[in-house]
Amino acid sequence: MFLQRTVHRLICTILITTKVAGGIHSLSYLRRFIVGESDYFSTAGPAKQNDSIPYPDVSDVSTLYIRQQLDHFRQTPEANKTAATFQQRYFYTDRFVQPETSQTNQYAFLCVGGEGPALTPRVLVDSVHCTGDMIETARRLFDDGHSIHLFALEHRYYGFSYPTYSDVDFQYLSSRQALCDIAHFVTKMGLSRWITFGGSYPGMLSAWSRSKFPHLIHASVSSSAPIQAQVNNRGYNDLVAQDLMYERIGGSQKCFEIVSEGHKQLIDILKTEEGKAKVANMFNICDGGKALEIESRVQSWLGDGIILIPAQENDPSCNIKNNSQSENICNIRLICDFLVNHEINVNSTYLERLANLSLLQNSDSCRALPSWENEIKYLQYKNSTISGYKSWMYQTCTEFGFYQTCEVESSCPYAKGMHIIDQDLETCAQVYGIDGDMVRNNVQQTLEYFGGWDIDSSNILFVNGDVDPWSALALQDSTETLPVVNVVGASHHFWTHSVKSTDDKEIEQARNIIYDWVKVKLLEPQNKNKKQGKKLRFRSNSENLPFESLV
DSSP, X not given: OOOOTTOOSOEEEEEOOOOOOOOOOOHHHHHTTOBTTOOSOTTTOSSOOOTTSOOOOOTTOEEEEEEEESOTTOOSHHHHHTOOEEEXXXXXXXXXXXXXXXXXXXXXXXXXXXXXXXXXXXXGTSSTTTXXXXXXXXXXXXXXXXXXXXXXXXXXXXXXXOSOSSSOOGGGOSHHHHHHHHHHHHHHHOOSOEEEEEESHHHHHHHHHHHHOTTTOOEEEEESOOOSOEEEOTHHHHHHHHHHHOGGGTOOHHHHHHHHHHHHHHHHHTTSHHHHHHHHHHTTBTTGGGGGGOHHHHHHHHHSOSSOOOTTTOOTTHHHHTTOOTTOOOSHHHHHHHHHHOGGGXXXXXXXXXXXXXXXXXXXXXXXXXXXXXHHHHTTSHHHHHTSHHHHHHHIIIIIEEEOOBOTTSOOSSOTTSBOHHHHHHHHHHHHOOOHHHHHHHHHHHHHHHOGGGOOOSSEEEEEETTOGGGGGSOOSOOSSSOEEEETTOOTTGGGSOOOTTOOHHHHHHHHHHHHHXXXXXXXXXXXXXXXXXXXXXXXXXXXXXXXXXX
């Protein structure tokens, strides 16, 4: 099923027909909401919009479709004539195109789509995807007299870009197929100089589109991109531990100690029936102590954290932005301040402090323990397809791994040894028929094909946040052709979010660096874009364009 990467040459056979009609939460974070009989995702997906935020004016954004081959890897013209296709959705605006401009002075920016729920026209106006980097850079370049066409391309098998919603076959869902979608799209749009943008998985695709198609993609901005695929991503929770001690964002050694030791206290108290009843009351557990009799649920709860620590989503001004009261404990600074200093916790044990925080985070509602069995059931529902969760889980099994564990010999601040890799691998086996050995082989092949940290390319700007747990798998060391920017105090591609007056100066500096770098790349001579030491073959005929990327 999964395309073997022993074939070192990527060939995308692209059918040229266009029809116009009219970023990575952590897996453990998503699983928090697959509990009991509830369906957190419904049709909105894991990244639900805040209904209190006014919807921006999207009147200048067009919603369009392009026909893509379902399988870009057929080798013969005969196969292409009967090739299955699907409609891939994209968005476009000419908001930053000068009224009078020559063809040679026009550039194109592409916001690369990725995992998650459906994109909307606001992706080219105001969203977490490409606003602070791509759109802001386009605006500034427009003010400088340049013309920038803005595009956003939805990823196949996500949003409204499914081949079909019924009996979905994920055989043609892969990053390599998605890169060929980008190649076809860029070719059909016809503009001469393209720069791709993306954060998280789209950041990976942004970098790889430049790496594999340097004749089509002039440069790429890759934000918070974990390009080093890894089955066991133990570094994720190791960095969560560092965040709890990171004074720059309000952490402290005491805060980490409370979280870590509180989980140890919970393990001890759960050894007796009396202790289970006490915990059920402290945390307001749904079904009381009865739920704590199910070992797999207890392990998932302890191994992924009995409180929510938003290291990946850490927003220093979240309580200001949401116009909230102090009890809205929505970032690491507020969490640590509550655990260490709040008057309710002065004479409390570490476990009691965590329980007090958990009650606030759950709005005093009963806490349903996470259920692996319910996750398996959920992945059979149609809604898991609509939200994109089932598609992303498939890609973790066939390409990336990325499973966040909490192992005994790690720095994980939760209950060490309660989340090992076996349960994640069992999900792949139960839902997709992909066993652990196959997952490991798939991830290794991804590394061999794309290069991981040893990516062989140029004209890619990597931007990472030092608070972001995904930065454990991101490129860290700059080279002359692959510069890396590390943003102090920043969480997961925070600089791509909407520009706000509350943004830290480091976020503003990151956006300035992106603007300066992109401007240089747009205006540099074309011959400087050539990648040295590799030969690129590009063949075409009247109906089909077979693309051969770099090996």
